[in-house]
Amino acid sequence: MSDELDEIQAIFFEECTEGLTTAEQGLSAMQAGDVSAETIAGVFRAVHSIKGGAGAFGHADLTAFAHKFENVLDEVRAGKIAPTPGVVKVMLSSFDVLSDHVETAKGLAPRPNDAAALAALEKVLADKGADDGAAVPAAPAPAPAPAPVAAAPAAPAEDEFGFTPVAFSLDDFDTPAAPAASTASWTIRFKPSRAALANAGEPLLIIRELETLGATIEAVDVSDVPGLRDLDPEDAYFTWTLSMPGDVPQSDINDCFDFVAPDSLIEVTRNEVEAPAPAFIPVPVIEVTPAPEAAAAPEIDLIPFVPVTATIEDLTAQVQQVVADLAAAPMTPTPAPAPTETAAPKPASEASQTIRVDLSKLDLLLNLVGELVIRNSILADRLSPADRQRVELPELARLTRQIQDNVMSLRAQPIKQAFSRVPRMLRDLSVETGKTIELETVGETTEVDKGVIEKIGDPLTHMIRNAADHGLESTEERIAAGKSPAGTIKLSAEQKGARIFVRVQDNGRGINRERVKAKAIEKGIISADAVLSNEEIDQLICAPGFSTAETISNISGRGVGMDVVRSNVEALGGRVEIHSVPGEGTTFTMILPLTLAILDGMIVRLANQRFVLPLAHVLETVQPEAGQVKRTSPDSEVIDMRGEYVPVKRATEIFGLNDDRKVEDSLVVIVESEHGKVGLVVDTIDDRREVVIKSLDQNLHPIRGLGGATILGDGSIALILDIEALVASTNRYTPKGLAA
Template identity: 85%
Template sequence: MSDELDEIQAIFFEECAEGLVTAEQGLSAMQAGDVSAETIAGVFRAVHSIKGGAGAFGHADLTAFAHKFENVLDEVRGGKIPPSPGVVKVMLSAFDILTDHVESAKGLAPRPADQAALAALEQVLANKGADDGAPVANSTAPAPAAVETPAAPAADEADEFGFVPMAVSLDDFDAPAEAPAADAPWIVTFKPSRAALANAGEPLLIVRELEALGAETVAVDTSTVPPLRDLDPEDAYFTWTLRVPGEVSESDINDCFDFVAPDSIVEVRRDETAAPAAAPVAEVAAADEFGFVPVTAGVEDFAAEMQRVVETIAAASPAVGSVDTPAIAPKANSDAQQTIRVDLGKLDLLLNLVGELVIRNSILADRLSPADRQRVELPELARLTRQIQDNVMSLRAQPIKQAFSRVPRMLRDLSVETGKTINLETTGETTEVDKGVIEKIGDPLTHMIRNAADHGLESAEERIAAGKSPEGTIKLSAEQKGARIFVRVSDNGRGINRERVKAKAIEKGIIPADAQLSNEEIDQLICAPGFSTAETISNISGRGVGMDVVRSNVEALGGRIEIHSVPGEGTTFTMILPLTLAILDGMIVRLAGQRFVLPLAHVLETVQPEPGQVKRTAPDSEVIDMRGEYVPVKRTTEIFGLNDDRAVEDSLVVIVESEGSGKVGLVVDTIDDRREVVIKSLDQNLHPIRGLGGATILGDGSIALILDIEALVASTNRYTPKGLAA
């Protein structure tokens, strides 16, 4: 469990690094004079995302500072505070402090002195701007006396994020702490779980974290160490007693133990005697019969002694073997799985080279006769190329569980904040996704989950009145189909109130008052920039950036968002994401003389229609009789706005199967060939075009567009310059 939490938090810190880069670039652009709405919104989103993730992991100091910074950015974004040079200068100083807070949350730096920066931000909010001649806050300026700082929550009282500081011990979590002298030192007793080392937990890391706060080790109790024959090298036997300076807050001490096992013993109390720390012992006590020596000086002495003990045990008892103590004496294990870190840029280059190899293979196939193809073993070359591509793709593939694993804790916090009981159901956690996709869907996934918990699910009273279970359910799923990844977040809540959404959109000027919109178009309005139906601003929602962030991030990946809502039953958000590079089996078809690639994974069969087999059921609707089963038919040329007067009997109908629409017949002119093609993303040079999943280079060097079957069969027969109509 500790490993999983570490992995989740590592992903959060990676996202923090990306957010800080985005914020720094935006603030630098603002300093240079670019104060466009897009630039300001980019900085706001970055800080907003850092705040949300920090709150989920209990980094209270980071959350509080980011929230104050976000308030200023929100006022600037809304036009209430002009982005003058003085304001930008204050925000740049605040950005530096925000960066220090992130480093502090990682445990790489002490908590920064942020009082001056908070005072400067507060002044900007109060004055609706900053005096350009005023001095700029920095981390070394003294804190003014009038600055208010949030009081630390009581030991038995949950803070604003739902976290309860640990007081006295984990077994006596709710016991009220005594109140000795406020400046008395803290006495911390820590006995790790017996299975800490077996579960890859390192108690010394926690001790060192306490030492970073100024703690000193008073004693290490080794009385529970068993005889050598009973010693388990993966069990933890020691109990540490440390003295922490009295000015350190109890919450900072408790933060060091956030991820220890529940059966660990953690006691934090004031030293009522307030006696000075014992002087260092001149001579180290004699070692006991097992070679263990009580430690009174510090962790470094203990580490050295532990090193000696490990070597002694290993030499004296071959049956026990070497002890794996990663932080002290790493063990070389020839049987262990060997790994190596590789820069993602190198993998991307390798993927591109494999793609070029496939293209060259296609060119060679076009230029050789059938007899020559067999002589040069072209099919074998294609097979080997495909194997290389699959193995290279697997190097970047990781289970989407890494992105899903942060959701349970997020929902626990949201349950506390909203007062709702929320159940989570997940499927498809083992679906392998490109690492780049996992890194970029974390933020959209967070926003969709928070949106479902805050807006989608009703309160227990509302659900009971509607005849539902008082507990709401959020379902999270992932699956890969062909070259697409489907990630769904669905809830069984109230559904989208389309009348309210349309009214809010009119109120905010997003659409004109006389706009005639379909249900699907109204649902898409919740993804408009600045749209929100929340009445008040909270830590969960209300600023109108949630679904806007989701859509912009997904479209940046070349994907799209689909929304399906049934009033009273719930809402489902689906992120449909493409693989950035893949080799797929494709059918080369012609539409109005132009060549396109139709993925074979969707194709069931092809039909040469006989006269009367295709029937028109409405002015813009046709079906084909397939052995007594009527299958809808779509003319692909009409969808893309291509001129083609060819009769359907002179064309071919390709029967494809999609997830949302089932079987559909697509009318094409002819089928030229079947080939392996390399998908090249369109969004790097163009905007994403619905109905097209990418492009490829054919054997003759020409470019062919790859059809997106799911988008084609779900579309109406309308074409717009931006792509297919919704």
């Protein structure tokens, strides 16, 4: 039983993560000015779900804090508290504390100090958000106490309608006690959703719980009940209207609806009744005869008030009678209701169906698909061309590829989930630094493996904070440099072949390489006589303990930011590239591998060793003629491609392989990357084949210039070339791969 509870609680924590993501996106949208009812309701539902699950598993602290947070959201949703910037700021701070409480419930963090957040929420509830200076509707002022009435005149005169006022003394009557300054009550309307009944919800339990608080049923609306032919036993047709004494706190009423489906109709309205006019005092009825000439006063029809004291049993009998009448009625088709602006909830059969699957099962399925591709490759090597067609090997390869694509899509999620926290982060950084920062995002729909999204959060945070603190100048500096006062940080993502490129680009001051080198020498990271290229100096900012900040702040200064970026990205089998132009800005690029992919590859030979070159980068293949490849310096060559000179790189030299073959006896494969075109010199091309990418970092370490490995049809291992790294690098092979 304990194991089952642990599994269920693990599902709850997954739902907490999803709920926190939804709440953060909604609160960020509210901070940006989107205070629509849909956005507010989304945040409310997320916090409400977290509270309900936490209560079920006994996380008392999380439940209590979420309940207080939910009370504020409920008031905002009902329009009683305006979502002003001050109120949204309190809710954002409360969200952070709520996230900490979730981590505590998981056992990953100590209990947070939530006293300040609770006090802020209480203040918002008490002041209705009015302390923030926004225009909030003021509560109705209490009616003034009745003023003493002066004694009637001794000889009253006849008025203009012919009535003769009767003089009397208040001492002649037993005057009832004056009423209270004001009385109030709650009016509650409740209609359960279809989802509630379909999931065995019982609305009468809610009604009885409200009755224990003093509620009285005023009416039950049965006008939505259709004809018997169209009656659905799982649908909700009744709407209850109840009256509740005004001294019952609204939080107690809301608690009754804790586990009600969020799309149910729940309306709780406060009815304030003002006291009578000060001059009015109830007196006994005195018959007065009007003068004969007076015109008859118009009659006023008064609707008598009849208190409703019906019980659940009485209403049940009434409902049964209604159903009996419907059954006796003739079966006439019921006209379809006119369409309304609010769409009804979809039936359960039409709603999107989802199922939670453990990621380890998906990983196993992905590996099995990869093994299927390898077996297909083995068959292709062992069969003759005629036999391949006879056993429909190409069709098998196509089906295998479709299976792989669909399985990969199960793990893939839009990178927007990782980008969603950036807008709020930048708004906070803008306040802390005093800089005006604008955000641009590109490629939010790029799909990335779920494991990668979870692990790039910290690197992305550090790069954003680094760009805001070090990269962008102050407003005064930007104006002096002829730039726009507001700095821009551009966040982008794209997939190229088997790699994901995530970039953080700013239009700030760029890297001050002289200062970086001086700091590195001061901290002992490099020697004073070291000769470094610009790219190597840029990479120094990723060294452990490196920082150019003069003082330690909440944003930077401890020398752990970019070091975390590089170590986390390399742990994923990726790398970090830095490109900076002084005065124009800096771009940080995280290049991450796909967890598993099947790619179209060209199998080439280098010094009699087989490598795989991704076909996505290949433009054309050339057998160079004599004089077509020319050396422009001792370390560089170019090839004349129809009047265009393309740089040439010998892959054997890059990887330190011994090969004395002349370029005329080799092939030049023209490849293209974001850094331009390059001709790679290879010995021969053996075949074109679909290959499975296997990561190297699990058993070795990331090797720059290699994107992984694969198993060929004969069982041998072939390394997969990383074209982006080969084209970008100007260095030769080292024991740890290509230098940056």
